[in-house]
Amino acid sequence: MAEHPPLLDTTQILSSDISLLSAPIVSADGTQQVILVQVNPGEAFTIRREDGQFQCITGPAQVPMMSPNGSVPPIYVPPGYAPQVIEDNGVRRVVVVPQAPEFHPGGHTVIHRSPHPPLPGFIPVPTMMPPPPRHMYSPVTGAGDMATQYMPQYQSSQVYGDVDAHSTHGRSNFRDERSSKTYERLQKKLKDRQGTQKDKMSSPPSSPQKCPSPVNEHNGLIKGQNASGVNTGSAKNKSGKGKGVAQIDTEIEEKDEETKAFEVHLSTILKPVASDIQARTVVLTWSPPSSLLNGETDERTTVPELYGYEILISSTGKDGKYKSVYAGEETSVTLNDLKPATDYHAKVQAGYNSIKGTPSEAETFTTLSCEPDIPNPPRIANRTKNSLTLQWKAPSDNGSKIQSFILEWDEGKGNGEFCQCYMGLQKQFKITKLSPAMGCKFRLSAKNDYGTSGFSEEVLYYTSGCAPSMPASPVLTKAGVTWLSLQWSKPSGTPSDEGISYILEMEEETSGYGFKPKYDGEDLAYTVKNLRRSTKYKFKVIAYNSEGKSNPSEVVEFTTCPDKPGVPVKPSVKGKIHSHSFKITWDPPKDNGGAAITKYVVEMAEGSNGNKWDMIYSGATREHLCDRLNPGSFYRFRVYCISDGGQSAVSESLLVQTPAVPPGPCLPPRLQGRPKAKEIQLRWGPPLVDGGSPISCYGVEMSPVERDEPREVYQGSEVECTVSSLLPGKTYSFRLRAANKMGVGRLSLTEL
Structure with a gap:
């Protein structure tokens, strides 16, 4: 259901092919009354039978209801409407009409309604209005069959409409734009008051009997439809906090309309008033936007306590380019630094928060004339040993023609005292009878009908002399x-x-x-x-x-500075490569950059692809002994040099592998398990140092304790063996050694 009470427009809810009974209809004699309730297609109507049970009737249908006491049943209407009983030819009709507000903006004609408005047909109760639990009417029995008639579906906005929307041409004919905006704000306030009334209404019956229709109903309307029977889908969730698309669009439209109405209010500001006009200043004052509408105060319009204002001025005509010169909350401002004898046009623009109105009409004023601006200093045009020729440009005359220029000088004395040497309209002057290399100070002013300007900056000029003296060395x-x-x-x-x-x-x-x-x-x-x-x-x-x-x-x-040296030559091995050390050497770069090499730096990285470089040498010599190396390992070496010109790039790297050696001694073999009478099982690990080459085999020697006659009992790559054919009760000693491709390592210590 729309939030504004829309117009009761019958032209769109009546069908030309179906005759409708007025509802409710009450006879004038005050006896039992029959009320016909029209149920639209797709809708449902809930009643209570004589036995107290609830019954759900789905449309299209006409339900005859009887009033037992002959009184007119109460008609529940949406906020903004009122029931009106009209008697016509002995038949009383209950007509639902909107409550027209008492507000009539300027140019707004009050619509007079006929006492018998042509409003036949049943007006359905809105979804949010529950049927009154106090007045229940039983269906008419024995009255004969009645033809089922129905009304076409219609939008809720066509049933509960705007008062002035009764005539589609009403707004454009009797309401100007400003009064329209004011009226719309009034409607929004009415809606807010009606929303408060809605919150106070009672809820529908809590436990009605389930309707035989597969569609749920509530208060006589199908769930998921608005009051006009139009499906609204799942616009509201169970908690009632959701909003339908139409409702959101309506709120946005109302917000935009409120903003536009406030912009219209801000645009009512009058043009500023110029006072105390001087040559370079003026005082502008203005009043806040008017709260009057057609000569009357609109009490419903919310007027902020403080507005923001912006003053715009133009010196290129009323339709020229305006620039902002003031922004604030004051209603009076003094503008400075204006041009004398100039036509200005000033506008004021009101705003509040981020909303701005249209600038006001332009206030035109002309600044007064005054003395000329201060001229620029004169410049030298020609000089000789005994004369100086000066030239200058005329400053702005500020609305009055310049009558003369006044040139003063200090006569070359340098004491700060000036006297006049020229007065006239010419823009150049030649001073003669000077001495060679003589320095004189000059200053210039201009005069018109309003006075004399200030003097320009002082300048010092010299006459020509002799050739310059010898300068200092660069x-x-x-x-x-x-x-x-x-x-x-x-x-x-x-x-x-x-x-x-x-x-x-x-x-x-x-x-x-x-x-x-x-x-x-x-x-x-x-x-x-x-x-x-x-x-x-x-x-x-x-x-x-x-x-x-x-x-x-x-x-x-x-x-000039030297350049950084070139890259040194790739280092090379000097002499034999030992398993733990070798010597490298390198040549200096082909280009030393114009300065002697002061230092060489050697860096080393472990591994054939290692990138972690460590400095191992820094000095002036070009060779170095690399020691404390591991046998059978790869090393990379590179070198760079340093001079007064900077540091060179690093050289290519040298890859060197140290030769492998026989492995180191192993730990003694260990007894594995309990010894048997004639055999034992031994186990061992690899040596701590493999000599830079993988271990290829192991050898185990055994000898009795009482005689030194060792013999080899095992040779292979395994790390365990079983020694058999032993004598029971005898003691034996065992020693282990490992071998790689470089040879056999030393024997381990004896293991008993």
Whole structure:
């Protein structure tokens, strides 16, 4: 069922092919009354018989009900509607009509309904409204068969409708957009109040008799259908907390409508008012959005205590580009840094949280004119030994034409006192009768009808003099393998504004070509590139101006850095490889990077594929004895070198295997089990050291204790044997030794 009480529209629930009886119908004489209850197809109606049992009647059907006392039965209607009894030709009809609110927005015409609205047909009770347990009517018996008639299914929104939706053209004809939004907010509040009433209603009977229909019913309606018989599936779970798609869409639509209505409210803000207009400032004030609607206060509209405001201004016309200059909660702001004599257009935009209204209309104002802006300092156009020619540009006149420029100077005294040397409309001036290399400070201002601007920054210019003095020698700032960065300073006593250029000359130590220019310009630093590594170069610098060149600076010498050395040659074995040690040697790299090798580093890894490298040597010699090695093992060796230029890459690795040796002594054999009279069983383990080669066989020697005549009683690869043909009561000693491909190991100790 829709949450808003929709319109009772009969045009969509009546069928032109079926005649319907009005329900309920009550005769005017006040005797027993017959009420016809219309049951729609697919719906069910629950009644209680005279014997107290419940009966479920499925549609389509007409159920005649009798009122025993002749009174009109109470009609239960959804919130927002009211029953109305109308008598027509001696027959009373109970008509369900909506309760129209008393709110009538501007331009809204009140709809007058006829006292006899054409509303025949049975109005089904909504799903959430239980049938009253107090008034039960028995079916009419003996009244004859009655033709079964039914009504077509209809949507609940067509039964309980909006008051003003009775006329489809009503809104567009008598309601403007703003009043429409206000009305919709009112409907939402009515819905909230009705929702509170719904929570207070009683629940349906707890234990009705099961209906013979296979479809469950509740309050006369099929489970899974709304009040109009339209299937809603599993829109609600058993706990009642789920929401159907239609309900969610309705909530989203209502939320959007509420947001739009609030945007309309924010858009009612009036344009700001400009006051205290000055050349560069103005005060803007405004009022919060109006809560009046067509001259009346809308008490239902929730007005926030504080709004957010944004001021937008444009200096390119009312339809030009606006920029934000203020954002806050105040209703008055002073704008600074405006342009004098300029037309501005200001708008205010109200907002609350993330909702913003449409900007207001534009307030137009013009700032006042004033004195010109401060001009830029004059610049030097030409200089000689006894004159300076200055030029400048006109600043903004701020609405009044500039009448004159005022140029002042300190007469070359340098005491901070200025006097006027020019006043007029020209934008250049030549000062004559100066001395060579004379420094003078200048400043400039402009004047119009509103006053004189402030003075520009002071600038110092010198007249031409003689050739520059000898500069200092260049200094090295940073050196690389193929480059050198140098810098130098101006000659002492040179005016700061005098244009001086420099020539940097370089000589390679072994070239034999002498000094050659590498740089000519006004910069005081330069990086010489494409040099050779670890090579010495000589430099000197010369300064010059329009008067001539200075003497060259003193010669300085700088050296490029060496490069990192190349990769050393792969190491090799020197001499014989022993089982526990051998010697390796290597050659230096073909390219030492321009610097002598200071150190070699040898690294070793165990195994033919080992990658765990450990440093075993670091020094200047090019050979090393590798000792404390294991027989029959693989080792890898590599070497790298270090010089002043850095560390080289590692060389190729050398793989070496030490030769194997005969195995070490075994532990004495052990007696296994209890000895028998003529035989015993022995067992042993491998030697602790296999000599770098797998054990191929074992040998066991036996000798009687009373005489030293050993003899071999077992030879093989097993680690156990049985010695037989012994004499009872005799004592024997046994010794064990192992052998590999390199030979036979030593005998173990004697085992008795």
